[in-house]
Amino acid sequence: MGKKRMQSPSSINTYLQCPRKYFYVYKWKLPGSPSIHLVRGVVAHAALEHLYSVLPEVISDNYKANLKVIVTELLKKFWRENKSDFDELNMTPQQLDAYFEETKDMLIQHLSLIFEKLETQMSKGLSFSDAFRKIKPVCEKEYKSWDYYVRGFIDVIEDVDGKVRLMDYKTSKAAKISDAYKLQLAIYAMLYELEHGVKPSEVGIYFLKFPKSQGGEMTLKVDDELIKHGKFMIEQIHASTDSDNIIDYKKNETPLCKWSSGQCDYYDYCFNGKPLPPEPLKSQWEIQKEKEEAEKKVIAEKEASLDN
Known part of the structure; x- marks a missing residue:
């Protein structure tokens, strides 16, 4: 049994896209290519x-x-x-x-x-x-639930005349609220309700490439079903990612594995036999934390030597 991970809309949608990719990114912490x-x-x-x-x-x-x-x-x-x-x-x-x-x-x-x-x-x-x-909205606010072990950063929280909307910025090529985007918004609505005790009126996306008339601003009404959808998917992902064994994370072979101009960052691990590191890599957060702890130790040792 693996250590329970604080999930996010991004990690959950990664699992739904491809469980094996989730393993590489969130279990083995393999870095991806810059984009x-x-x-x-x-x-x-x-x-x-x-x-x-x-x-x-x-x-x-x-x-x-x-x-x-x-x-x-x-x-x-x-x-x-x-x-x-x-x-x-x-x-x-x-x-x-x-x-x-x-x-x-x-x-x-x-x-x-x-x-x-x-x-x-x-x-x-x-x-x-x-x-x-x-x-003027509240911008880039983090919400976190320890009960559901999920967190999210909401780009924009608008409150005009008592009507609260949670909005996310996207630079996508298409102005469409996909299933992945809908799940992200459902989780945001759930987190907001858990924090404030009241549902937001709407959730939605600003598609920055498009004017309003072409879908540049799209919203969903928040109801019990939307929030229930978010909660259900979070629970399903926690249950599905309990293992640290790669065999429990199947490959989902789709056109997203390899396309005309590129391939998934982890393609060689899946299809060309590239060996995995023997143990999970350290995340940037872990590296930074170790660096800070080392710096604190050096300072403490210097202060102790001065006292002596």
Whole structure:
């Protein structure tokens, strides 16, 4: 019997996609290859999160133009700060520039939804500054349940006139709430209800590539069935991932194993006989924790020598 793991929507959906991949990632902690989509997603999330930190009084005169400039500068800032991650991708400057421009277009696209919300509030007589504060969401909040042993980071928690919506940002190529996305949202709704004692009104996704008219903002009503779905799947995954034996994690052979331009990070382990490490690797969190403990030990030894 393995040690019970704190699950997340990402780990649960990994198991549902392929149990063997779950074993490689979460049991044996094998690193995956860096991905432009993951790195770009981190940067886009950071830019949108920090957009709401601006002082509205400073930008109220020409807020639309000012917010476009601010979100672009935030994108540049976080793109620079993540340079080391981009460097690992082995992409040409031209390729990275193309992704930067595409990401900028996504953020500008999303501003149109923010402008619509601001205009709705200002039509009720609020000033721009008051409207901005009214629609300002809670961003990137972690929820955790020790009863269900699951955690999740919710990108956006909106509360306007008592109506709470939990929203997630996606840079997906298609504006569609897939089964995997629905499960992620169900878990978020469950975690929110456990924490606050009340259900959110809606959960949904901002598909940043698309305008609202083409599915850029899609939501689901939260009801008992949605939350029950989240709880059931969490319990099923815990029961299915109790073992530390690879034979209990079957390969799910699909086109996601290998495609025309690439393959799963773990393809060679599954199909080409690449040997696994003899024991699980240490996660980045474990490595950092050991480093901190070692540093504390050195400091304590120095202080003890001074006392003597």
